[in-house]
Amino acid sequence: MSTPAPRRDDRYGKGARAGRAGAVPYLFLAPAIVLFLLFFALPIGYTAYLSLRRTRVSGLGLGKGSRHEIFVGLDNYKDAITDAEFWRSWVRVLGYGTVVLTVMLGLALVFALILDSEAVRLARFGRISIFLPYAVPGVIASLMWGFLYLPSLSPIHQALHAVGVDDVNLLDPSILTFSLANIAVWGGTGFNMLVLYTALRATPRDYYEAARIDGASELQIAVRIKIPILLPSIVLTTIFSIIATMQVFTEPTTLRSISNTISSTWTPLMKVYRDAFVTGDLYSAAATSVIIAAISLIVSFGFLRAVRKRAFADEE
Amino acid sequence: MRIKRLSAAASAVLLIALGACSSGTDKSASPEDTGPVSLTFWTWAPNMDKIADAWNAGHPNIKVTVSKQSGGDETAAKFLTAAKAGNAPDIIQAEYQMLPSFVAADAVADISGDVGTAKSEFSDGIWKLVTLGTDAVYGLPQDSGPMMLYYRTDLFAKYGIEVPKTWDDYAAAARKVHAADKSVYLGGFSSKDPGWFAGLAQQAGGQWWNVDGQTWKVGINDAATTKVADFWGGLVKDGVVDTQAQWTSDWNAALSNGKLLTWSSAVWAPGVLSSNAPGGKGKWAIAPLPQWSAGENYSGFWGGSSSAVSANSKHKKAAAQFIAWMNTDPAAADLLIKQAAVYPAATKSQALLTTAPDYFSNQADFWQQASAISSTARGFTFGPDVNVAYNAYKDNFDKAIAAKSSFTDALTATQQATLADMTKAGFQVAS
Structure with a gap:
């Protein structure tokens, strides 16, 4: 697997290489991570949040302000x-x-x-x-x-x-x-x-x-x-x-x-x-x-x- | 999963939109007095854009744009979501039974101050459907579905039966027909159509929901409705009425090939019959529904819808003006009938219907009869959780048909499911 390229890279010193490499993989991963968070983690989190709530109606439930969302635990x-x-x-x-x-x-x-x-x-x-x-x-x-x-x-x-x-x-x-x-x-x-x-x-x-x-x-x-x-x-x-x-x-x-x-x-x-x-x-x-x-x-x-x-x- | 993804997509869009808007202050909310306003109107009736065009031609300051929707249930769910998100249309077509849910969700506006004398244009039964028995007006009646009995004239002659005057006559005729031919039924009981059963309950005098001060009264299993349920339960138990699921290919076939002699349906049935049973053209006629006691003359409503103004709308007054014109002006009524093919709710507009539907060319006085029946129809107030009641109806009556068990029990279970839901949500209820 050894090619000339990596060997030449060594000359630039470890620090520089690690720094650049540190950001680049995340940049490539970013679309996947963003999509994962947006379309997977966020909705699951929202579902879990909703599952702990309920709407509560007062009186006839008609008209303004007669319906509230409340926390109901489990x-x-x-x-x-x-x-x-x-x-x-x-x-x-x-x-x-x-x-x-x-x-x-x-x-x-x-x-x-x-x-x-x-x-x-x-x-x-x-x-x-x-x-x-x-x-x-x-x-x-x-x-x-x-x-x-x-x-x-x-x-x-x-x-x-x-x-x-x-x-x-x-x-x-x-x-x-x-x-x-x-x-x-x-x-x-x-x-x-x-x-x-x-x-x-x-x-x-x-x-x-x-x-x-x-x-x-x-x-x-x-x-x-x-x-x-x-x-x-x-x-x-x-x-x-x-x-x-x-x-x-x-x-x-x-x-x-x-x-x-x-x-x-x-x-x-x-x-x-x-x-x-x-x-x-x-x-x-x-x-x-x-x-x-x-x-x-x-x-x-x-x-x-x-x-x-x-x-x-x-x-x- | 689809729900979750949708909500995520919605939040993504929202984030982007927020980003786009963040520069400068928002000036899009134009006050009502500056220049022309434009309104959006969600409706599923055909050709409503033509009615909007007619309005726009005469009202350069209020421009109505129609957005065609798929149908009642889907539109209701979509509207409630849009109202919650704050981007509902200005005007919405709302089925009568859905209107209370819209009111309860604070999604439609009280327009009692903007519609003037509209009340006098409608019968009391229909007007109650848009006020919910309160002083507010949550919409104007658009079309209505008074119920009547559709029957096959040729087959009535063949089996030697008269048009049933009372439900007792109906039961006797049902037994006679089924005894003559095991594959033929006088009519059917539909566990798929809670709206149909609600109409029959209205005819019998049932009151499923009522507002009493600050309390809801729920009476789905009241005496009148129990009578209706028992009547059909007996016929189903004896196997003399058809119980197959309606609106299927088999049901269409039964309507066309003479296996079903009647259909207790609403004024919009000619459209259904002509597309689902085209072969029956000229063989069907209408009569009032059978009555619970001789000498009575009542009907109920199956379907029908109102036009309501969204609580989010920035131009409620203009929107109310448009729906008042659409539902009471003679020119608009003419368009509603001819273009949108609806049976208008306004009493005067009903008189504009003169030529019998093509399918009923044998019954020249179709609309006169329909109008006479319409004036006998009585409605009831719908509650804020009709969805729950209707779903419970389907499940419980499906089960009762499959097990040939008591319809009274099925009705009681429906009442209990509805009450339980309202109690859980926190409504003040009494049964």
Whole structure:
């Protein structure tokens, strides 16, 4: 790494060089730091500030000066934590997340392994068509599936009708979780598959050749070699999926308008939206957001801790 | 995250703006008596710029600029935010049920001193919606939505039913139709439309909010409204009215292909029907809503909006002058009807409507009937947290429909959610 330039620099003495270098990196970092502070640190700080406040109305609340913002300490947090509906929304998300995580990541893994195997044809086409739904925005996907779930226009209902099954409500409370999970699986499998597939392609092919010479079948190679190699990527996709699941909002909110079975607080984030923009209580919304962020942190770091030893044993 | 980013972006813009303004003192606030003033007007009714043009042509000193908005709920949220930030427009279109929230947020001005004799132009029921039952005037009524029964004349003949005069008749007809064909319903109950249910409650004589001295009275589950909820709850439990979510592709299909025989809706329904069920042209007619007892003649309001002057406005007098002209002057009323396609709130303006909507070409006296029904409509005062009540209505009645459980309980839960919110916020309340 040694070039003539640094050596010549030495002549100017250590002090001058350190002084110049001291300012320059910060100058380069400045845009990032400013943006970080402005768009990340400041809003989070403002959210935390709002979560400790509330408006207080006096009398009829009409006319000038009848509404004040006051400091209420942790009252908003207490309200959120003692709200039974808030915890029910977590239970719903847990059920939804279990379906999404197992089905979506399972499919992603299977597809990645199939596409990576020697025998498959049309790998390029398969890859693109599995990935394509990921490019569809969540609202569009939900609208489209919404049309498919409603009986009068839907080919799903026509197919069910053809085999003699009628009067199925795909948005019935009993199967709502699966109908919603289906949208997430449809949209998310491609992305996760691509992450896993990329990791597989980065693995030296010599391993597989050696295994084949030792007489391993494709299935054995997949289970004994590829999956262990993929473990760090699987952990990564799982964490991304856990976080996305806890923030699920678009699908249930979009489907809410066409169904009687999704409440305005079906998921935790929907409660935040309702508080902030429907009932105009920005303060409760801020407190609930902080709680959701805390739970997301605990769950994702908890998961990471639990699997770190196994998944990243090689790297430590 | 989006909220946070927006607020950060807003503060960034603010910082830059502050920097730009810091040189020299601010002289932009022009006093009212020096020369022409210009006003901004947020509205979502179509072609309102044409009405502003007509005003500007005759009033060189007060120039109104229209800023087109997307719709009631979004505009309300946006206006409240803008009012808090101090950059609200001078004039705002406000749905009647949102007006109290605007008043409570101190976002609209009391213009009682600037509108003169406007009161006499409107029916008492509508006027109460802009005064909230106080001495103040927080806006002028722009359009209104008296409710009536839209029905399919051809299918009424086919199923051998008469136009229901009372809600008992309606229930009997609903059972008869559904018994004749399981896929057909006389009408539907909408848990998605709290405004629709509020209109039916008004017809029955419900009073959801009332001002009594310095105290709010909340009566969402009062006797009249409970009667309405029970009535629909019974029909829903028996499965003889449609409960699918309205405003979906399936609901449109049901309106067009004869699976729904009636729609209890408001005067603005022809626009909805002609775009959502174009095939039904000439097959629908209107009648007054069924009554709670024979011989009565009442209706309620679903929708409608007022024009209000922002509390931030520097030219409140000029703004009040404009909205008084827009909502009471015959020339303006003519434009409102023809260009903005609204049903004007002013009594005299309603008489300007003569040619029946194209969709109702079979009913030549459509507007005469509508006007007669309009005069029977009674409203009620809306409270300062209609959003909370409406959201609770949707959640509770959604649940009651799914579980076929008691509508009275759903109504009580709605009342409790509303009361709890008002108490928490510090309003003086009594139920």
